[in-house]
Amino acid sequence: MTTLSVLDLVPVRSDQTTGDAVRATRDLARVADDLGYHRYWVAEHHNMPAVAATNPPVLIAMLAAATERIRLGSGxxxxxxxxxxxxxxxxxxxxxxxxxxxxxxxxxxxxxxxxxxxxxxxxxxxxxxxxxxxxxxxxxxxxxxxxxxxxxxxxxxxxxxxxxxxxxxxxxxxxxxxxxxxxxxxxxxxxxxxxxxxxxxxxxxxxxxxxxxxxxxxxxxxxxxxxxRTFLTVNASVASDADEARRRALPQLLTMLALRTGRPLTPLALVEEAEKQQLGPDEQQLVDAMAARWVIGDGPTARARIADLAATYGVDEVMVNAVASAHVGAEPHASPDREETLRLLAARD
The missing domain is CATH 3.20.20.30 (Luciferase-like domain)
Structure with missing residues (x-):
């Protein structure tokens, strides 16, 4: 079986304060701990509207105190x-x-x-x-x-x-x-x-x-x-069906598009906000190319893709960056779609 771990950039959605995003990350780490994920790493990025992971040691201390078993680290x-x-x-x-x-x-x-x-x-x-x-x-x-x-x-x-x-x-x-x-x-x-x-x-x-x-x-x-000793990192959005998984991944895909094309960065859009954006043919091609390298789909399909990636690169551990955003009306202090990604990946058929 492939060992699963988590990478977290502490994303800040358009409906969240930094405090909301940090609280959502703490709860996500608890979910990962309960589900048996091996390690949970937080990134270091600065001065970015959609990322609250500016100080890994501070976040690690918070997450270690909030969890029981999982390894905590900087990524x-x-x-x-x-x-x-x-x-x-x-x-x-x-x-x-x-x-x-x-x-x-x-x-x-x-x-x-x-x-x-x-x-x-x-x-x-x-x-x-x-x-x-x-x-x-x-x-x-x-x-x-x-x-x-x-x-x-x-x-x-x-x-x-x-x-x-x-x-x-x-x-x-x-x-x-x-x-x-x-x-x-x-x-x-x-x-x-x-x-x-x-x-x-x-x-x-x-x-x-x-x-x-x-x-x-x-x-x-x-x-x-x-x-x-090594492992693989991958972006993932997993839902009950493939169409919904793609919808939840779209906001992060648009953020990556902005990063790669030099556009101004903004907080992570909600799903409905992202769906209102119009893309040109070249932009859509770039988004589709990025999405093809991510793990996006329903639970069984995503788990099979994870196993295939592990076999392809000869690793026994895969670290998942849960990139699913949220829908309008979600609790600002929660990340239900990221939590569902972790739950569906950890499920056993």
């Missing part, structure tokens, strides 16, 4: 935006509070526009391209600082002990994330788990995973890995 922390020590401290503390349940997924992309990236990086991880260029160094720093023994830091001619937390008894699992072959190479070199962002483009996945697997070098220590 991912955009490391160039932050000082490595701050990230190491945050996740070492989360692991101490919830041992064995915390994943630290690390990405290299900014997760935002250039102005916001500058505001985030100034005085933290670095400014401009320097932070991205130093990404391998920053990854190494985070790994070393989270080791229970810490790391020696040379300052003023003396070596000082530096630990992310005073007395760690365990460490979170560290994953590298990417949408190109860069992170695949780095994860293989460092012997770390790796995830390719298949949900974002749906292209280049097989090549990135093959590169990672073929170049993987086993690593040792608390964060070490003996063999390659």
């Amino acid at each position: 991912g922390v955009m490391l160039p935006n932050h000082a490595p020590l701050v990230v190491a401290e945050q996740f070492a503390l989360l692991e101490a509070a919830h041992p064995g349940r915390i994943d630290l997924g690390i990405g290299r992309a900014p997760g935002s526009d250039p102005v916001t990236s500058f505001a985030l990086r100034h005085g933290a991880g670095g400014v401009g391209d320097d932070a991205v260029a130093r990404f391998p160094e920053y990854v190494e720093n985070v790994l070393a600082m989270m080791e229970p023994a810490g790391v020696g830091l040379a300052v003023g001619g003396r070596t000082h002990a530096l630990r992310a937390t005073p007395a760690a008894s365990s460490v979170p699992t560290v994953w590298l994330l990417g949408s190109s072959d860069y992170s695949a190479r780095l994860a293989a070199e460092k012997g770390l788990p790796y995830v390719f962002a298949h949900h974002f483009s749906g292209q280049g996945t097989a090549e990135a995973l093959e590169l990672y697997r073929s170049r993987f070098q086993p690593s040792s220590g608390p964060l070490g890995l003996a063999e390659p």
Whole structure:
């Protein structure tokens, strides 16, 4: 059986406040926990009208306190935006509070526009391209600082002990994330788990995973890995019938269309709002191409598609980004269609 997990960007619909969206995400995590999903990751995106996942550690702390069993993690922390020590401290503390349940997924992309990236990086991880260029160094720093023994830091001619937390008894699992072959190479070199962002483009996945697997070098220590470890991410909208699943996916498809064509971004539309938008032939072709790479359909069809994707890419775990929006009249603090996606995918025929 394919292991199922969840990716959540904490979408903000046109009928929601940030508080509503966060409450809906908390309830969705509880549903995933009750249904037996393996892990629940939250993203890091900034200054986007439709995304409230700006701070993964804060969200993870909230979700870990609201759930019982499921692993919680970042999908991912955009490391160039932050000082490595701050990230190491945050996740070492989360692991101490919830041992064995915390994943630290690390990405290299900014997760935002250039102005916001500058505001985030100034005085933290670095400014401009320097932070991205130093990404391998920053990854190494985070790994070393989270080791229970810490790391020696040379300052003023003396070596000082530096630990992310005073007395760690365990460490979170560290994953590298990417949408190109860069992170695949780095994860293989460092012997770390790796995830390719298949949900974002749906292209280049097989090549990135093959590169990672073929170049993987086993690593040792608390964060070490003996063999390659990866899984697949995919967007999904599942309903009682295929037509309804497509309707619920349309708002997110239109958001992705705006992102890829440079249009102004807005809060995630409700289904009826999205259906009023008129698309030109080229726009419709792009939307159809994106939808073809997503999992959209009724429960049995969607579960079969998940199994086929897992077999195609040689993974035993699939992380689902539940992209279903909601209909006019839905409770603002709830995400019933995203919850139904998770329930139908977890069902057994």
